[in-house]
Amino acid sequence: xxxxxxxxxxxxxxxxxxxxxxxxxxxxxxxxxxxxxxxxxxxxxxxxxxxxxxxxxxxxxxxxxxxxxxxxxxxxxxxxxxxxxxxxxxxxxxxxxxxxxxxxxxxxxxxxxxxxxxxxxxxxxxxxxxxxxxxxxxxxxxxxxxxxxxxxxxxxxxxxxxxxxxxxxxxxxxxxxxxxxxxxxxxxxxxxxxxxxxxxxxxxxxxxxxxxxxxxxxxxxxxxxxxx
Amino acid sequence: xxxxxxxxxxxxxxxxxxxxxxxxxxxxxxxxxxxxxxxxxxxxxxxxxxxxxxxxxxxxxxxxxxxxxxxxxxxxxxxxxxxxxxxxxxxxxxxxxxxxxxxxxxxxxxxxxxxxxxxxxxxxxxxxxxxxxxxxxxxxxxxxxxxxxxxxxxxxxxxxxxxxxxxxxxxxxxxxxxxxxxxxxxxxxxxxxxxxxxxxxxxxxxxxxxxxxxxxxxxxxxxxxxxxxxxxxxxxxxxxxxxxxxxxxxxx
Numbered sequence: 001x002x003x004x005x006x007x008x009x010x011x012x013x014x015x016x017x018x019x020x021x022x023x024x025x026x027x028x029x030x031x032x033x034x035x036x037x038x039x040x041x042x043x044x045x046x047x048x049x050x051x052x053x054x055x056x057x058x059x060x061x062x063x064x065x066x067x068x069x070x071x072x073x074x075x076x077x078x079x080x081x082x083x084x085x086x087x088x089x090x091x092x093x094x095x096x097x098x099x100x101x102x103x104x105x106x107x108x109x110x111x112x113x114x115x116x117x118x119x120x121x122x123x124x125x126x127x128x129x130x131x132x133x134x135x136x137x138x139x140x141x142x143x144x145x146x147x148x149x150x151x152x153x154x155x156x157x158x159x160x161x162x163x164x165x166x167x168x169x170x171x172x173x174x175x176x177x178x179x180x181x182x183x184x185x186x187x188x189x190x191x192x193x194x195x196x197x198x199x200x201x202x203x204x205x206x207x208x209x210x211x212x213x214x215x216x217x218x219x220x221x222x223x224x225x226x227x228x
Numbered sequence: 229x230x231x232x233x234x235x236x237x238x239x240x241x242x243x244x245x246x247x248x249x250x251x252x253x254x255x256x257x258x259x260x261x262x263x264x265x266x267x268x269x270x271x272x273x274x275x276x277x278x279x280x281x282x283x284x285x286x287x288x289x290x291x292x293x294x295x296x297x298x299x300x301x302x303x304x305x306x307x308x309x310x311x312x313x314x315x316x317x318x319x320x321x322x323x324x325x326x327x328x329x330x331x332x333x334x335x336x337x338x339x340x341x342x343x344x345x346x347x348x349x350x351x352x353x354x355x356x357x358x359x360x361x362x363x364x365x366x367x368x369x370x371x372x373x374x375x376x377x378x379x380x381x382x383x384x385x386x387x388x389x390x391x392x393x394x395x396x397x398x399x400x401x402x403x404x405x406x407x408x409x410x411x412x413x414x415x416x417x418x419x420x421x422x423x424x425x426x427x428x429x430x431x432x433x434x435x436x437x438x439x440x441x442x443x444x445x446x447x448x449x450x451x452x453x454x455x456x457x458x459x460x461x462x463x464x465x466x467x468x469x470x471x472x473x474x475x476x477x478x479x480x
Contacts, residue, residue, distance in 0.1 A: 024361075024362075024363070025363075027361075027362040027363065028360075028362040028363035028364050030363075030364075035295070035299060035357065035365075035367065036299075036301055036357065036365045036366050036367055037364060037365065038301075038305035038360075038364035038365060038366055039305055039364065040303045040304075040305050041301075041303075053362055054308070055307060055308055056362075068361060068362070068474070069473030069474045069475075070272070070473060072361060072474070072475060073272035073275065073276065073475055074272060074275075076275050076276070076279055076475075076480055077272055077274060077275025077276070077278075078275075079275075080274075080275050080278050080279070081275075162359075163479060163480040164292065164359055164438070164439050164440055164441060164478075164479055164480070165283040165287055165290075165439050165440070165479025165480060166283070166287070166479075166480065167293060168287060168290040168291060168292045168293060168439050169283075169286060169287030169290040171293050174293075180357065180359065180365060181365065184363055
């Protein structure tokens with residue numbers, strides 16, 4: 001129950017963060033490495049889109065409308081919702097051994113040959129067998145663990161490292177990432193990784209029956225017979 | 229209704245009322261310890277209040293990062309500025325000799341200071357980063373008079389809660405709480421790197437708040453008002469406000 005509630009709050013927050021994140025990004029679609037970077041310094045890379053600021057050299061003759069006011073408000077509000085929900089989920093998951101039971105790869109899967117065969121089966125697009133519909137396979141488990149314990153913590157950390165108030169209090173949080181502009185670049189790249197996960201996750205749900213799977217994740221009714 | 233579901237129902241009710249009274253207590257404490265920002269209303273209020281309260285509770289006195297001289301940006305980026313008005317141009321012709329900073333509101337001794345007066349206070353120089361909400365940044369050395377020195381000289385009254393500071397541009401102002409106003413790094417800046425503060429960077433006088441984003445660092449400052457309410461000077465959600473709907477607290 002708690003897993004499903006936190007899942008959907010996370011979905012709502014993630015979509016809000018994604019939309020507002022894109023809005024904030026277009027006010028300066030250039031990325032740098034190190035502590036500082038601006039329109040006068042060489043970018044590490046640049047997204048080839050117009051900007052919402054006339055001061056950014058994009059090569060486009062027009063300037064998009066500025067949406068940063070509400071975008072920043074909503075971005076941080078959604079971030080709070082995501083972080084607090086994530087905390088509840090992780091504490092609950094440890095408490096009920098959800099991670100160990102459902103996400104940590106089963107002991108028989110924790111060998112290289114076994115992992116390779118799961119991988120191969122996945123790459124051959126072989127139809128799932130009986131066991132797959134009852135619980136997550138090793139590949140799914142590792143992906144979920146990576147998303148929960150690597151990508152989300154990284155995106156939160158790199159986001160906080162950009163906050164002037166936060167990095168005044170915790171300077172190593174930003175220096176460890178190589179500087180404020182590095183933190184911004186890491187934040188962007190990890191967000192891309194999360195979006196990739198999101199797209200593949202939804203595609204997998206769609207492949208295995210979007211309506212049924214989504215209903216299960218909301219009501220838990222059909223439950224237990226299959227998991228994505 | 230079975231016993232189990234009645235027990236569940238009672239527990240849920242208890243938890244809900246505990247939660248609601250907990251929220252009530254938290255709201256009362258937040259008001260009492262000045263942890264509620266002026267733009268706490270509306271749909272973005274909860275997030276804004278959480279951010280502000282968290283930073284005020286956990287990092288009230290922390291110092292913005294300062295950098296070694298070698299990290300000063302060779303070519304700092306001067307953002308675009310609004311067109312300079314006639315009042316500014318007249319003062320510029322006189323090399324800003326007649327530039328004055330007035331202090332009014334909840335102070336014991338309202339008055340005004342010339343740039344020379346400001347330089348006679350204890351000054352501070354610091355190498356800090358300017359960070360724009362858009363994402364770009366640069367590092368420069370900033371030299372100036374802590375706002376705190378001027379406020380001490382004017383005598384802050386105990387009911388003071390906010391500092392509103394005005395640019396010579398009539399549509400440009402910002403406000404901060406007394407924590408940031410009295411923070412040692414909040415500087416009435418009149419010099420940058422090796423010389424006077426250039427006009428493009430807010431010269432002759434810019435109020436720099438290094439723990440917040442660049443838009444809180446108003447250029448061409450001529451007036452400070454100490455007040456207990458930002459009413460009329462915060463409406464951050466009002467698109468007519470110079471911030472164009474930006475959050476009041478910019479420590480994030």
